[in-house]
Amino acid sequence: MCAQQQVDTSERQILPTNVKPVHYDLSLQPDLETFVFQGQAKIDLLVVEDSKTIVLNTQDIKILSATVSSTNLKTESSQAATSITYDEKKLVASLTFAELLPANSKAILDIKYEGILNDQMAGFYRSSYKDAEGNTKYLATTQFEATDARRAFPCWDEPSLKATFDVTLIVPSHLTALSNTNVISETNVSDTLKQVKYATTPLMSTYLLAFVIGPFEYIEAFTSGEHNGRPIRSRVYTLPGLAEQGRHALNVCISALEYFAKVFGEPYPLPKLDMVAVPDFEAGAMENWGLITYRTVSLLFDEKQSSIVSKKRTAYVVCHELAHQWFGNLVTMKWWNELWLNESFATWVGWLAVDDIFPDWDVWTSFVNEDMPRALNLDALRSSHPIDVAVNDPAEIHQIFDAISYYKGASVIRMLSSWLGVETFLAGVRRYVRRHKLSNASTDDLWVALSEEAGVDVSKFMDLWTKRVGYPVLCVTQESQDAIKVVQSRYLSTGDLETAEDGTVWWAPLGMLVSGKTESYTLTEKSQTFPIPADGLFKLNAGQTSVYRVNYPIQNIRVLGEEVKKGSSGLLTNTSDRVGLIADAGNLCVSGEQKTTAFLELAQAFVNEENYFVWSQLSTHLSNILGVWYEQPEHIKDGLKALRRSLFAPVAHRLGWEFAETDDYLTNILRVLALTNAGRSNDAATVEEAKKRFHTFVAGDIDALHPNLRGPVYGIVLSNAGSVEEENAVWEKILQMYHNETLPTDQRLIALNALGGAKNEALISRYMLMSLDEKEVRGQDSIYVFGSLAANPDARLLFWQFFSQNYELLQSKFSRSPSLFGAAVRSAVGGFSSLEQLDQIEAFFSTKDTKQYARPLQQALESARVNSKWLLRSKDSVAQWVQEYANRFE
Structure with a gap:
């Protein structure tokens, strides 16, 4: 029904097709003191063509021996490889054998090897934690997406080369060892070691395999079995003492597993689902089949001390990763150019599940307010890319895990599902899953299934959205x-x-x-x-x-x-319509298609607005203007702050500082937003109360500052310090909060982020140096430092100087975590609005090899040039507007 697109695969770095893996039998023994692991991989192969050479992916692995056996060999016995060679650029090893393996035969490749438990959050790696006595200890975990399974075992590391896996782990007896499937045996092999074997996995891609070894405790629950046909055992694993903080995530998991079985029309295919909080983790989470790993802050939530924002984030991340168990794991994209099939769909259906579990959160308006703008802002650049984007080199893959693959794709899916009707759309998805389960599929396969269900040629118009850049x-x-x-x-x-x-x-x-x-x-x-x-x-x-x-x-x-002013009696009673009106006007003044002063005029129409999401969108655009105008004269910035203060301070005063049990979710987050904006706009009453509560809080009265307000108050008090001495004292108190390991992770990271709001150069320099010290800031958390510095006008130039002076050091630090280095580049570059400064930055990068971060660099430079042109175009008219109207806001 749908026209099939011809995809050019000639440039892809893929393995020869002379043999194909069918089954892996893996045994691994990690040493958590030497950080070396021993491995053995027995791989059942289907020999497709006469072969003397087998080429497979390896990286940072030393092959000790390789033999192949086949009943078709003349000797009917195994033969050792006559040569083993490595191509470090293509990340492959070539094994050559003396005797030919005939086509259409079966063979077993047996490889013994060793590797390194690296500290780069990629492959099979180590993660550090403190034990009860404060000693640094290590656990072992994995992160294989997109192409890092090859760091843990020799393999055919491509998503379409699915196989089954048997895993055996030999680990210290006192530790918990987890893998994708359930344990089938556990035996002692010495006084200090045990051998753990796991059930055979379904057919799956290498990037979804996982193992985690550490001193974990857990909480568990079982699903109802209503849609899965049987109860599914679900657990949250954490380091000792933290398990109860996984209760919220576990409750969400129990509901979502049944919800997705209903939505997808297929039961969850594994007998268990484990979720593990990992101290060092580059991404937010990873959807390994049956063993989902998480950055700690994305899984754990403390009911008494975590913020409400953390509760929503945890619920969404859990639902996103569970959606992948079907869409991505059960049915997998054929190649990385269609990453969006995994991520966009998991984003959309993840919110669908959150909406089902927490209907009072109004998540689809939240999507319009937060997720759609992320997509549209990036896709408004020439350096954007299509949703379905050519990916040939492994170095390119991590660069497309961005707002296009997640949020534009999800926005397009939401558009299509709204047009077809959600039930029709989901019926087409069920047809797609049923047809391609345990296999690989393409975007066109999804369009075919939807077209059959809806009776219209979906690809005819959707190809315009997935294969073309922009909107x-x-x-x-x-x-x-x-x-x-x-x-x-x-x-x-x-x-x-x-x-x-x-x-x-x-x-x-x-x-x-x-x-x-x-x-x-x-x-x-x-x-x-x-x-x-x-x-x-x-x-x-x-x-x-x-x-x-x-x-x-x-x-x-x-x-x-x-x-808007008419409120419930006007045309725009739907909150999303009011959010959209602000979003369009705010962005069209950036491009010059509307005047910035027209947006400032429109903003005043919302003075009686009551909904959080509308205020949030206003906050975003007013903050953007102040961020770009950061080098303009003080009276201009003061005038813009006066406008913001006139809007938000009345809301802040009306809602106050106390959180009542009767307040709903949206009221609570509006209180936080209003107080934040009022304080940052120098509203005297808000600043005074913030300082009072801050000092009471740091003196030991934790009830003086609700967890939802700690981050905003840190920022308000730090930015309104009356002297260098006061700023230093406040900064030190916030630093103590960051160092307080009894606080939940989200609260510590809130403090870390707030430290970047300092004004004086000595504190900013100290903060930047913290990011280089792994004992001060974990590598994964450096993104909070970089983002905070980028958002602080007083720190931007200092941060760029720090970044350029320490370029080699930072690049080395994040050599195996390219997305983190890309985030550093984006933060160091993107905040400027001076064309002269950007010319200097481009000159700096002109002598560097930017292959690993080319896309984020291009996007950051282009975004900064957009801001520079916007400022040049609008600064005079805004200055005149402020002069004429600012006194109204006092």
């Missing part, structure tokens, strides 16, 4: 009293679109909101005319379900602003 802005003009003309063109935040870049004509559901209803229209041409009501009142993209910006004439924006 449209719809320019609206009034044709007559009862009609509008809508013209689409690619949206670029640079505002300098060239004709050659504007060739895509997107399929865009309009969803025209009019009084009392939504009219369904679809834009399928470059320019079309559509009817509007006689009263002229309308808004496109009802509910913000579609992926585009809308550029209205200023008179329409003013009319919609008046509708």
Whole structure:
């Protein structure tokens, strides 16, 4: 039904196809003192072509011996490899044998090897923790996605080369050893060692294999079995003393496992599901089948001391990873160019599960407020990439784990599911899963299943969204009293679109909101005319379900602003519509398609707004303006802060500082947002109360500062210090909070992040040096340091100088964690709004090998140039606006 796309695979670095793995029998023995592990891999092979050489992936592994046996060999016995050679660039080993392995035969390749338990959070690695006496100890864990299974065992490390696995771990007797499947035997092999064997896995890709060895404790629960046909045992494993902080994640897991079995129409295929908190972890979590590993802060939640934001994040990350157990693990993409099939879908359906479990959180408005903007902001750059993007070299893969693969893809799925109807969409997904389970599939396979279910050719319009870069802005003009003309063109935040870049004509559901209803229209041409009501009142993209910006004439924006003021009696009663109106206006002033002063005028229409998500979107754009205007004269910045203060301070004063048990979730997070913005805008009452509560809190009264407010208060008190001495004293108190290991991880990281808000150079320098000291800041947590410095106008130039002076040191530190180095590059570069400064930065990188971080570097530089051009274009008009209107806000 759908036209199949021809994909060019000629440039991919893939293995020869002369043999194919069918089954791995792996045995590993890690030494947590020498950090060396011994391994043996017995691999059942299907010989496809006559072969004397077997090529497979290895990295940082020393092969000690390799033999192959086959009943088809003349000697009917094993033969040792006559040579073993390595290609360090392609990350492969070639094993050559004297006797030919004939085509259409079976063979067993037996490899003994050793490797290193590295400290780079990749492959089979070590992670450190403190025992009860404060001594540094180590556990062993894995992270194989995308191409790091080859660091743990020789393998065919490609997603389409699925096989089954038997795993045996030989570990210290006192430790817990986990793998993807359940334990089938455990025997002592010496006074200090035990051997643990696990059940055979289903057919799966190498990147989903996992093992974890450490001194864990656990809590467990069982699902109802309503949709899985049997109860599934679920556990949360943590270091000693932390297990009860996994209760929230465990409860979410129990609900989500049954929910997904219903949604996907397939039972969870394994007998158990373990979730493990790992102290050192590069990503947020990893969906290893049956053994999901997490960064500690993404799994653990302390009911008394963690913030409410942490509760929502934990619930979402758990649901995202559980969604992968079906979409990604049971059905896997054929190659990494279709990573979006895994990540976008897990993002969308992860929120679907959170919405089912926590309906009062209003997660789809949250999606419009947070996730869609991440996608649209990145995709508004020339340096963006299509959802379905060519990936040839392993060095390129980690660079596409970004807002396009996660959030644009999820936004496109949400658009399609809204258009088809969610039930029709999910029925098509069930057809897809049923057809391709335990196998690999492509984007086209998903479109085929959806097309069959819906009776329309889905690929016809969805290929425009997945295979083309960018998205449209719809320019609206009034044709007559009862009609509008809508013209689409690619949206670029640079505002300098060239004709050659504007060739895509997107399929865009309009969803025209009019009084009392939504009219369904679809834009399928470059320019079309559509009817509007006689009263002229309308808004496109009802509910913000579609992926585009809308550029209205200023008179329409003013009319919609008046509708906002009407509240529940106006047109924009749906929160997502108000969020979308702000998001479009805020971004179109960046590109110059609307005036920045028009956005500032629109912002004032929301003075009586009550919903958190609308305030959050306003906060984002007002903070963006202040962030870009950071080098402008003080009276201009003060005027912009006065506007922000006039909006947020009344909300902060109304909601106050106390959290009542009767307050709902959205009220609580609005209180945090309002106090944050009021304090950062120098609202005297808020600053005074923040200081009072801070000093009471650090003196030992933990009830003086609710966990939800600690981060905001740290920032307010630090930025409003009256002297260098006061700032130093406050900074030291926050540092003590970071060092306090009795606090939950999220609270310690909140303190770490707040330290980056210092104004004086000595503290900023000290903070930057902390990021180089693994004893002070774990490598995985350096992203908090980098992000905090990038957000602090007083630190940007110092951070760039620090980064450029320590470039080689930082690159070496994150050599095996390229996404962390990419984050450092993005933070060091992206905050500037001076073209002269950017020219110097580009000159610095011109002499560097940027292959490992080319994409984030390009995107950061382009984002900074966008800001620079925006400032040049708008600073005079904003200065005039402030001069004319700022006194209104006092």
